[in-house]
Amino acid sequence: MPRTVVLLTVYRPQPELIxxxxxxxxxxxxxxxLVVVDDGNDTTGQKTFxxxxxxxxxxxxxxxxxxxxxxxxxxxxxxxxxxxxADVVCADADGQHHTTDIRRVADRIRPGHIVLGVRKLDRMPAASRLGNTVTGALFRAATGYPVDDTQTGLRGFSAGLLDWLCTVPGDGFDYEMNTLLDAASTGRPITTVDIATRYLDGNSASNFSGVTDSMRVYRPLLRYTAASLTGQIRRRRTPTAGPAPH
Structure with missing residues (x-):
């Protein structure tokens, strides 16, 4: 049986996928x-798949x-x-993640844990840096978890979390935020690993569509923040987000 499965989701495949x-x-x-999900691409991408x-x-x-x-x-x-x-590592399919970083995330997974590969904020383009700084601050204020890069696509999950992952709501980019918020509300451990910060061709291959997808990410975070401030959400145990043990 494999110890690790790498999961890539693909819309508009690029040569970097191969x-x-x-x-x-x-x-x-x-x-x-390696499991790849072709998310409704037309016939022009089938040679790549x-x-x-x-x-x-x-x-x-x-x-x-x-x-x-x-x-x-x-x-x-x-x-x-x-x-x-098998543990699962989710990565972006556009070549932004080195296999060395994917392997490092895989090596840090422990039973019941979520591992995030986090990028250096000071190496991001200005717009991405601002967005991640604001989102990270809101996330920490709402959950108590010090996660600087909530938008990272490089995430590791232990095998025992698969049932839970299939139940988290959201079909778009909101799903990844919902996963972190649900983990925080149920006290699931989150650890972080520093990874390289890469933006290829100005991040032109990204399928994140500006304002629309930003609202999908911020809506559950703002809803969670409001519920946390009014006492509707009570965390089950002390947050454990932080650097992964070596």
């Missing part, structure tokens, strides 16, 4: 599996674009059914 799949095959420990499949990846397909959260849950459900004892 390179990442090849590097994961050569750089990750033997037995690591065929190449990734030829490299040993399992490719799942949505007939229409359903959103990142829906694609992640499709991947989690598949992994739960086929590799229920």
């Amino acid at each position: 390179d990442l799949a090849a590097h994961l095959r050569s750089d990750m420990p033997a037995g690591t599996r 065929t190449a990734v499949r030829d490299l040993g990846a399992t490719v799942l397909r949505h007939p229409a674009n359903l959103g990142k959260g829906a694609a992640l849950k499709t991947g989690f459900a598949h992994i739960r059914a086929t590799h229920p004892d």
